[in-house]
Amino acid sequence: xxxxxxxxxxxxxxxxxxxxxxxxxxxxxxxxxxxxxxxxxxxxxxxxxxxxxxxxxxxxxxxxxxxxxxxxxxxxxxxxxxxxxxxxxxxxxxxxxxxxxxxxxxxxxxxxxxxxxxxxxxxxxxxxxxxxxxxxxxxxxxxxxxxxxxxxxxxxxxxxxxxxxxxxxxxxxxxxxxxxxxxxxxxxxxxxxxxxxxxxxxxxxxxxxxxxxxxxxxxxxxxxxxxxxxxxxxxxxxxxxxxxxxxxxxxxxxxxxxxxxxxxxxxxxxxxxxxxxxxxxxxxxxxxxxxxxxxxxxxxxxxxxxxx
Ligand code: GLU
Numbered sequence: 008x009x010x011x012x013x014x015x016x017x018x019x020x021x022x023x024x025x026x027x028x029x030x031x032x033x034x035x036x037x038x039x040x041x042x043x044x045x046x047x048x049x050x051x052x053x054x055x056x057x058x059x060x061x062x063x064x065x066x067x068x069x070x071x072x073x074x075x076x077x078x079x080x081x082x083x084x085x086x087x088x089x090x091x092x093x094x095x096x097x098x099x100x101x102x103x104x105x106x107x108x109x110x111x112x113x114x115x116x117x118x119x120x121x122x123x124x125x126x127x128x129x130x131x132x133x134x135x136x137x138x139x140x141x142x143x144x145x146x147x148x149x150x151x152x153x154x155x156x157x158x159x160x161x162x163x164x165x166x167x168x169x170x171x172x173x174x175x176x177x178x179x180x181x182x183x184x185x186x187x188x189x190x191x192x193x194x195x196x197x198x199x200x201x202x203x204x205x206x207x208x209x210x211x212x213x214x215x216x217x218x219x220x221x222x223x224x225x226x227x228x229x230x231x232x233x234x235x236x237x238x239x240x241x242x243x244x245x246x247x248x249x250x251x252x253x254x255x256x257x258x259x260x261x262x263x264x265x266x267x268x269x270x271x272x273x274x275x276x277x278x279x280x281x282x283x284x285x286x287x288x289x290x291x292x293x294x295x296x297x298x299x300x301x302x303x304x305x306x307x308x309x310x311x312x313x314x315x
Pocket of ligand 1: 029031032064196210214
């Protein structure tokens with residue numbers, strides 16, 4: 008990887024303080040919805056003379072087919088999305104999540120909970136704090152939840168503008184260690200964004216709702232909070248998010264020239280028609296040189312068909 012020619016590096020000015028990242032969960036190959044998130048975070052990083060890291064969020068082995076992570080890296084390379092440094096694998100970071108969890112426990116910021124899904128559902132969509140108030144904690148078969156307060160978390164999203172959420176009333180005490188003893192995404196993501204010095208997170212709108220939880224954890228753990236930008240999620244003709252669950256096809260990177268072009272159009276940029284036939288590196292270079300984050304649609308969803 009290190010001796011491959013990276014055309015983008017030739018046009019890079021010295022690194023700014025910007026560090027961005029793409030953090031796929033290797034549950035299958037990249038589909039168009041994940042490619043556009045990768046392209047947006049890559050271009051935003053390079054347009055700001057930043058570094059762009061890749062982190063494999065491989066924390067849920069039963070959901071990860073063998074070879075999926077390697078396949079994603081191959082797809083990124085074929086799309087011209089060359090990352091900096093080594094790929095970080097969350098499966099190798101468990102001791103650090105355990106340390107953060109211990110810190111939260113020591114500071115009395117979380118509690119054990121053995122409520123079943125159906126019990127939580129029957130008491131409304133927001134966890135009612137039942138286990139937080141019981142006299143003794145369950146010994147086994149428990150998840151660990153963070154205590155939330157009536158706290159308004161507010162931030163200025165780079166794409167969507169001001170976003171506010173009251174964690175206590177809109178989310179409730181949330182899980183950081185699952186009942187099956189896997190670390191929850193919310194905990195691992197903040198530990199690693201801090202560890203990797205991430206300053207900018209550009210990702211899909213579906214994660215906007217998770218961001219206040221992450222900001223809250225950063226505050227509890229004394230971490231810094233990156234800038235966030237949430238791009239529209241790409242949906243299929245029936246309005247479902249492209250995902251493994253909606254049977255979104257893997258992108259065909261062998262035939263990749265239209266993919267980057269399609270991403271640029273959907274991201275509100277205005278590539279010239281003759282760029283369609285260029286190779287991905289040239290298209291990315293154009294995207295970096297002309298990037299206007301303000302032009303990205305301030306929408307939750309966008310149909311992939313828009314660009315046809
Ligand atoms: N691993 C998450 C996913 O693939 C993304 C995490 C993030 O960007 O914060 O949905």
